[in-house]
Amino acid sequence: MSRTSRFLGTALATAAAAMALAGNAAAQDKTIKIYGFGAKSGVVGIFGQQSEAAMQAAAAAINKAGGVTLGDGSKARLVIEYLDDRCTPEEGINALRRIASQQDSFVAIGPSCSNVAEPVFGILQKKAGDASDSGIQFPIYTDVAAKGGLASISEWSFRNVPSETNMYKAVFEWIKASRPDLKSFYGGVEKDFAHSNSTFNVIKTHAGNNGLEVKGQAEWLLNDTNFSNQVREMKRAGADVVAISAHPFTTCGVLKEMARQNVKPKLLIGLTSSSSMETLQGCGAQAEGLIIPTSFAPVTKEAREAAAAVQAINAKYNMDLHSAAAYENVFTLKTIIEQQKIMGRPDTIQADRQKMRQALATMKETTGLLGKVGRTADREAIKPFLFVQAKGGNWTVAHTPAQ
């Protein structure tokens, strides 16, 4: 072989190797994006911040394990982009429209607030494939907004939130079985917040259905700071069981007023959203003994690892039932992307959205941090749950009901 031929051969081989390397580098630079939106600012900003942290933690774990396999067999790094809706309907709708207008968006996780979820789901196409409905055709997979029945608003909306009806039903059945000495119930409710208001009706119903005499209820608003009237009514009622359907700020206000007026029910029950560090930070001493049903506690290896991963993102953030759902959602969507061979490219995006919606609609089961999560026909989740109790400044497991 002549020297020229050898030189040309070497040059060609070198060029081929360089192109192969460049191809690999390009594959490692490939990204696929999952959007999120929720309350990142304002007084409930912690919900969105923790959801975003959980999504980032999940993405980091997925990328560490090699990333997401796209429809063409290549690997891509998972990227999270999270928009702030400030827990207001107008901003939530804006956020969704902005996400849906992106050429790389085929699914979004969110929102945080039920008062945002309702109008946001309302602008989606009601029935998939209905040509007469000009609603947005974009799948949303909710992590936090927990008011009952919202996913039925649109066939493009899906939720991974626990059923509060099932949870509180289990709570009162457990009370009936284990505490037959408890005979009466009194409730307190934050009236101007969709979640607390609707959940209170569930709580009251199940209290009555399980033999507790409902002696009355006290009401207050999200911004209230003076609860003397309400707690005085509670004291007069003298009920064995008191349920507080409110978020941490007013829950703490009421608990502190109860301590002042020496109101000590035999059992205290709280709202799911109050099973967080906010409550323990604001009124740990007064919340001692408070029982709350929740779909997250660090009781499995996966749950502990996920909680640690979120703390690694930012030590201020904790995993709770809301951010745990966001974490689970990312893994579920990763599985769907791979099974449905989603590409996330501008030329495939409409088809990707349809594939994502179809896959979410036909899912029978997903994998959660506490175990398998079932799916219902109306796009809701059947999540395993347990009861936690405030003890010594921490949430401890009080009871794991049979499910």
Add this chain to the structure above:
Amino acid sequence: MAMDLLDLLDLSQSVIDGLLFGTTYSLIGIGFTLIFGVMHKINLSYAAASIGAAYLSLIVVTAVPTPLVYAFAALVGGVLGWLIYLICFRFIPINNPLATLMSTVGMLLAIEELISHLTYGMPQNYPALFASSNFEIGQFFLRGDLIFVFLLGCAAMVALTLLLKKTRLGLATRAVAQQPVAAQLCGMGVNTTNASTFIIAGLLGGTAGAMAGAAIGVLSPLMTLPLTVKGLVVTVIGGLGSIPGAIVAGLIVGGVENLFQFLRGVSERDIYVMLLLFVFLVFRPGGLFAAPGGRD
């Protein structure tokens, strides 16, 4: 609806609780009215700065006894008051009241957002004195911490009145409020006096923020807007620029708020407070301690 004795007792207790809690409204109202009285401008960020001062006093909460936490809140309130004067009032043309109003709206929103971001929106425990001391007088129950807040609030108001009536600074403040040009001609620095007014109002505001936190037991960014609204209502009902009016109006608003919460429930409570404001605006627009004004 006929009321039995128990209902009457509960009603009376509600009013008493409201009056005691209304001291915090009085303190906020005094701050609004003091600044309006001197500069004829409204500082809408006053309540937010008061809560901000209470938050900042949490820096020392583990290092000093509770009374010193309150004192720190007052001092920080004074500093914040001065900063707000510099940013929102000092360099804005005096004949442009809308500009200062909007700048204080911006400051209110900025303070609220800053608090939310730095605390992640989480409620923070705030120390209260005499929290576990409660007094029962017959059928009535009086909170020890609210009585303390009430007495401290009264002391702050007396101190302010003495400062305004008995000191050169108070004289200058009153002179600038009445006739800024004449005051300047007499050698009183208008800018210095205005800055001092904001500092004094800030000291009072920091105290008010601390007392609000102590009365509630926690601090939260949720407190800023309701306190702003209540402070403005108190200022108008008391009479713009009238400190005694703000004191009395604060107690009235606190009492009325609790009274109607007892009678009509939480969803109608604020309607009656606003109706009270409307009644004053129509029949006595100058407020409690002003001569009735003429109507258009």
